[in-house]
Amino acid sequence: MTGRADETTPVNSHAKIPFGFLRLVEGPQTMGRGWPFWTGFAIVILLAFLAPTYFGIRPYRVNEFIVSGFLAASLSILWGYAGILSLGQAAFFGVGGYVFGIIGINLFDATGNTHLALAGGILAPTVFAAFVGAIMFFARLKGVYIAILMLVLSLLLETFMLQTADPEVYRIGEALLGGANGLRPASDIPSVAFGWGEAVAEINGRREGFYYFALTLLIVVYLGLRMLLNSSFGYLLVAVREDPDRTETFGYDVRLIQLAVFCLSAALAGLAGSLDTARINRVDPELVFSVSANIMVVIWVAVGGRKDLTTAILGAITLEWLYLWLTTSGSPEYATLVMGGILVAAMLIAPEGVFVWIGNRLGRLFGRSRTPAAKAAEARQ
């Protein structure tokens, strides 16, 4: 993109918002604006921070939901905003998770922190996405071909990683890839740790500390993405989704825009993968590269509402919570069936997403305008 206009300039010229910060995070590409939304947002965040102390939630499990939020955000910007469906989003999640673990095993004892592991866990899938994306987008692949190619890529990674059990061959420094058992030695996979020397804060993935850390990071990433999506870059993503050929005739190299969002999406998925490996000190091929790992991401985002960041994240957290509740409430054998039923029902009743549907009604209640996509969805109904 070579536009002369500032890439982060808010473009919602018609909005009249009093606070500078709100002006940056609000806009036509994201649902929710004005005091009703941000008051509700503040209350939800407050309750979330109080939850471990006052509502007795178990961080070990809830931490997983928060990590899912990052992964859902990564697919939402790619599929919902830029119109590129990937059925292999977990591939980047997995690459991030493995790289975090491999660097962590090798360097944690020496450095005492996981700065490089985290950076590697984000950078490796980004570089991988740049390579794969450049081939796909410059070959002008689109639609279902990209979706299938990404799923195949993830399954290839799974197949490869499953046959890496030989410790003599598949070893990177101290780290053994470990085949189906996953990265080893598992006891050496660190949690996230920041700082140098004596001043190191290690955050145990199964405790409250990780919950507060991941939740804070998710809020920061969420607000950052809202700024990006409401900038002119966000507009370009929607334009590419709506009509890539037309966008090209306006002088934009659509392939570069697609590649940029693909890399950003991979970076976010890599962050999610790194956090997940740190959370449970474990990463194995079935957990991160399998069909079910990939499809779950699509279900979260589709049910929540792919075309909006907030609804996609809410979809992931809610469905993960529901799935946990179903599997631990006496009839786990029905859990998957119920989840499938929810997907079908959601697609029939609220094809744009359950939370988009709810958001529209709340928006009407408070008389606030909604996303153009939501308005259009209503117009169709």
Added chain:
Amino acid sequence: MTAPAAKTAAHGRPILEIRNVTKDFGGVRATDDLSLAIAPGELHCMIGPNGAGKSTFFKLLMGTIRPTKGEILFNGEDITRLPPHQRARRGLGIKFQNMQVYSELTVFQNFFIPLRRNHKPSAMPGLVADILDRIHLSGLEDELVRNLSHGQQQWLSIGMSIALEPKVLLLDEPAAGMGRDETQSTAEIIKSLNAEGMTIIVIEHDMEFIRNLSSRTSVLHLGALFAQGSYEEIETDDDVRKIYLGKV
């Protein structure tokens, strides 16, 4: 001879020159050794029966497909191998045959994409109001494009192409699916843009519409240039009537 045609003689170098362009799709020759020169400021119409290769010609000009043989020059530069976005940056604007608007965005937001490359967001409301005035859509900034009529969406699509400030504007069936009044308005929009100095090439089926534009006209048949001249010359050409108008 119309006024724009007179400009052809006045200017030495054509703004757009198509030299012996051929395009084959497998065994089908969609464009056959086509040569054409468009002068700066000219309004040029292209007609021809279905399958004559009109839309293929525009796709070749815009770069969504590449010719099998021949070359295309824009302002003297060979653009034959350039991708569409590079051609757009050099000043080629197009409205393809199908509706090309972002239907899930508002009218104002539709203009953001073409305007963004050359203008700051703060300047956009004024620019959009100006363009909307020129395409008969004043005051519809905040309307969701999906709610506009078919004709209004066609005008919006033309307006979005104007927003690029193109040197040459390609319009593929700008009056398709419009009623008589809307067709008349579309012809007025095109003539006023041309009067402002914009070079415009129009593909159209509607002969009434072409008559209204009354400009130099090329007839395509089986991918090749069949005839060229003023509308009156074309209308009275017996061979053209045979292949296109179905009259003897």
